Amino acid sequence: QQQVKQSPQSLIVQKGGISIINCAYENTAFDYFPWYQQFPGKGPALLIAIRPDVSEKKEGRFTISFNKSAKQFSLHIMDSQPGDSATYFCAASFSGNTPLVFGKGTRLSVIA
């Protein structure tokens, strides 16, 4: 119930294409869903986050789509660039002093 399942494990996208990473969860108590981006040798950095009261959130080229009934959320990267090549982690948490539950990560490679 504490798991967040993330797919795919790795993704190769052409420059200018759309990258899509999916996550699914079981625990309906989760109500905060962030995405983190991690470059090699660096710590994860918050990219964008959503709460279940909205179905979509957009920040620049990055969009989170949230489907509460399906218990799924996804990250879309529009106009993918080589600089977007990194590992992306979805995560979830719920109220109280509770830790983030991370997905297993998706390694994105954007090729020119």
Add this chain to the structure above:
Amino acid sequence: DTEVTQTPKHLVMGMTNKKSLKCEQHMGHRAMYWYKQKAKKPPELMFVYSYEKLSINESVPSRFSPECPNSSLLNLHLHALQPEDSALYLCASSQEGGLGETQYFGPGTRLLVL
């Protein structure tokens, strides 16, 4: 300033050594975290401090000993580690440790235990 700093960047230690990792933030955050990250895996939570008190210990072996001397500093004392403890150790901080807070991660300390 949204920076969490960690020292050292790299550390090599033997199984009988004692060493410490240091983490610092000046964002006024009252929650600080230690994570362990193995290659190609997500970060695994080890400890959470909230208002300088240990609030979560995720069943971490006693060879890892956290310390929070003040609200800006977090240490992780290491003693008698095993080679399987080699990993990237990440520190993070957030406002108070509550719901929906952004956690800001440091760059990590890459630890190799020989």
